[in-house]
Amino acid sequence: MNNHNSPASARRVNVEVLKRFLACAAACTCVGVLYVQWTYIWMLRSEMAEITQRFRPLDAARDEGGICCDSAVCYGVSCYHRFPERRTHAEVRDKRDVTKQRKRREIQHTFLHLVPVSSLSFNDHDTTVLSWAVGQSRGQGLQVSADTVTVEAEGTYFIYSQVLYKDTTWVMGHVITKRFKGAETKLMKCLKSMPSNISQPLNTCYTAGIYFLESGSTLQLSVPRKSAELILTAHTTFMGLFNI
Numbered sequence: 703m704n705n706h707n708s709p710a711s712a713r714r715v716n717v718e719v720l721k722r723f724l725a726c727a728a729a730c731t732c733v734g735v736l737y738v739q740w741t742y743i744w745m746l747r748s749e750m751a752e753i754t755q756r757f758r759p760l761d762a763a764r765d766e767g768g769i770c771c772d773s774a775v776c777y778g779v780s781c782y783h784r785f786p787e788r789r790t791h792a793e794v795r796d797k798r799d800v801t802k803q804r805k806r807r808e809i810q811h812t813f814l815h816l817v818p819v820s821s822l823s824f825n826d827h828d829t830t831v832l833s834w835a836v837g838q839s840r841g842q843g844l845q846v847s848a849d850t851v852t853v854e855a856e857g858t859y860f861i862y863s864q865v866l867y868k869d870t871t872w873v874m875g876h877v878i879t880k881r882f883k884g885a886e887t888k889l890m891k892c893l894k895s896m897p898s899n900i901s902q903p904l905n906t907c908y909t910a911g912i913y914f915l916e917s918g919s920t921l922q923l924s925v926p927r928k929s930a931e932l933i934l935t936a937h938t939t940f941m942g943l944f945n946i
Contacts, residue, residue: 812841812843812944813944816836816837816940816942817936818834818835822849824928828926829926830925830927831849831923832925834849834851837942843855853916856917859945860910860943863878863923866933867903868903868933869903870898871896874894875891877892877924881920883918912946
């Protein structure tokens with residue numbers, strides 16, 4: 703009886719073992735699949751993090767020397783070399799900013815100091831006009847041509863002038879006139895009494911002021927006397943202006 707049931711019992715045991723083996727194999731397979739998926743997701747996250755670091759703004763991704771802050775991303779190579787198109791745009795922007803700053807500094811520090819060359823008398827208008835040469839200058843905002851100064855960069859200017867007179871007329875002086883779009887404005891007048899008890903009367907007249915000058919306006923210094931006697935030396939007669 704026992705011998706007859708032994709093969710059946712053995713078969714049942716084998717079936718149970720096979721079921722357990724298959725269940726264990728299925729569980730191991732699930733764990734393996736989950737592990738592979740988790741590994742793949744982790745790799746994707748790492749790649750996304752690396753890409754994000756590579757393409758973040760250059761200002762945040764480089765140090766003072768222009769090198770990426772994260773050496774594992776740029777490997778010590780300048781970000782500009784890794785992204786030439788960004789370097790081109792940045793260089794153009796930097797050059798534009800530098801040019802604007804340079805022009806702004808030139809306008810802010812523009813000045814012109816003039817020394818006398820000659821004087822020309824106009825009998826019809828009873829005036830004497832001085833012609834000038836550049837003594838010192840900076841920037842391109844002011845240009846001199848003979849007896850006029852042309853303003854090319856508008857702004858607020860400090861204007862000064864002095865004339866040394868050698869004339870027997872009891873009072874001498876000069877006027878600085880601005881002309882702009884056909885309009886004429888007398889900006890400054892300087893008057894000085896001349897000594898009468900000496901054979902060669904000498905006296906200087908100095909004036910200065912602050913005015914806004916438009917681009918395209920011109921300035922001229924004239925003496926409201928025809929054939930006025932003037933001392934035309936650089937340290938006694940001069941005119942100048944500078945942007946403030």
